[in-house]
Amino acid sequence: MVRTLQLDEWVGEWVAVDRSGHVLAHAAQLRALIAEVEDRALFETEIMRAPDPSAPVSYGFG
Amino acid sequence: MDDAWRYPYTDFGEGRDLQSGSVLRAAVPVSVAAVPVIFSAIIDTGGPLTVVSIDVLATADPHPEPGPPVLLNLGGRTYRAATFRLSLQLHPIDARNGSATPRPWLSTVAVIDPWPHKGTALILGKTGFLESFTVTFGPSAFAVEDAEAFEIRFG
Numbered sequence: 001m002v003r004t005l006q007l008d009e010w011v012g013e014w015v016a017v018d019r020s021g022h023v024l025a026h027a028a029q030l031r032a033l034i035a036e037v038e039d040r041a042l043f044e045t046e047i048m049r050a051p052d053p054s055a056p057v058s059y060g061f062g
Numbered sequence: 063m064d065d066a067w068r069y070p071y072t073d074f075g076e077g078r079d080l081q082s083g084s085v086l087r088a089a090v091p092v093s094v095a096a097v098p099v100i101f102s103a104i105i106d107t108g109g110p111l112t113v114v115s116i117d118v119l120a121t122a123d124p125h126p127e128p129g130p131p132v133l134l135n136l137g138g139r140t141y142r143a144a145t146f147r148l149s150l151q152l153h154p155i156d157a158r159n160g161s162a163t164p165r166p167w168l169s170t171v172a173v174i175d176p177w178p179h180k181g182t183a184l185i186l187g188k189t190g191f192l193e194s195f196t197v198t199f200g201p202s203a204f205a206v207e208d209a210e211a212f213e214i215r216f217g
Contacts, residue, residue: 001070001203002086003155008075012180017102019156030117030183034099043098046091048182053078057085058180 007050016045026050066198066205067165069155072102074181088197088204092184095149095166097121103184105197105204112169112190113143115177122148129170136178143172152195152206167194 005021014033016025024042027033033047071086092103099121111132119125129145148171151164169190179185186192196211198204 001068002073002084003070004073004084005075014183030115030177031120034117034121037099041098043100046100046102048074048089048102049180051074051076051180053075055076055180057077057080 007048008053010050011052012050014047014049016042016047018042018045066207066211067152067154068203068205070203076181087181088199089182090186090206091153091155092186093151093153093164094118094121095151097123100153101184102182103186104182105186105191107188107192107197107199109185109187110189111187112171113174113185113187114148114171115179115183116173116175117177118183119146119148119171119173132172134172134174136174139178141174143174145170145172147171167191169194 005017007015010023010026013026013028014030015023016033016037018024024045025033025036025040027036037045069090072089073084073086076085088105089102090105091100093100101118126146126148131142131144134141134143148169149166150169151166153164154162171190177183194209196207196209
């Protein structure tokens with residue numbers, strides 16, 4: 001039972017992901033993405049930042 | 063909470079070069095109460111305190127009053143972090159399975175600015191999350207229940 005996300009296209013950006021794993025909005029700054037989610041009423045999405053797949057893995061996701 | 067809410071582990075795409083397989087995180091959907099914007103939040107069982115980005119706090123209306131600051135070391139840097147009592151809501155991963163009503167709780171959070179984490183805008187720690195819920199980690203999924211579930215199960 002794993003939710004696998006494909007976020008390589010948006011490395012380093014904040015993304016709004018729907019329940020199917022599709023990115024519906026993205027922005028370099030979290031505040032800008034929150035504003036877009038509110039403006040477009042993308043309230044079925046979940047906001048996270050797309051990691052760099054080649055970067056070292058961090059404890060605490062830092 | 064009538065039933066346990068079950069969640070899959072999330073593969074955000076970290077460490078794709080690793081030979082050991084996927085990097086999986088225990089992440090849950092969380093929002094500030096009465097605000098429909100949902101954030102992915104990592105559960106950090108080793109984290110003593112729940113920490114959030116200032117942009118998450120900014121969605122709260124009304125804005126909560128600050129409490130005493132705390133000094134936190136994150137990523138090799140020391141932060142003087144303001145604390146707040148913030149009303150948060152836990153969401154199920156899939157509203158089709160069980161109740162879709164978000165579960166509210168009042169969380170003590172520390173606000174880190176600038177936000178150092180590369181993954182999510184909230185990290186859920188002992189204070190501010192694990193004191194409010196019973197979380198059971200299984201090999202392939204995890205579940206979140208009411209805080210009382212632990213005492214009922216283990217006495």
